[in-house]
Amino acid sequence: MGRGPGRDGHLDPLPTERGAYPEFYRLLAAKIDDGGTASALPLPVDPADAVEVLKIIESARAYGTAAY
Helix, strand or coil: CEEEECCCCCEEEECCCCCCHHHHHHHHHHHHHCCHHHCCCCCCCCHHHHHHHHHHHHHHHHHHHCCC
16 A cells, blocks of 8 residues: 545555556567557557656655755
């Protein structure tokens, strides 16, 4: 279980999911082997989702270094 801020500012347990890295890389290799961007196969992760995760990480980093 991870911990995340609740609405009241307290740290509350959050369920986490175990990653499936071998499956991710298998799907990525299949996409590349099939022609990469020209392939009709889907990417294992939507690039827009990856960008949103990076925004969250950057926000958390900025929050953690902000002066109070």
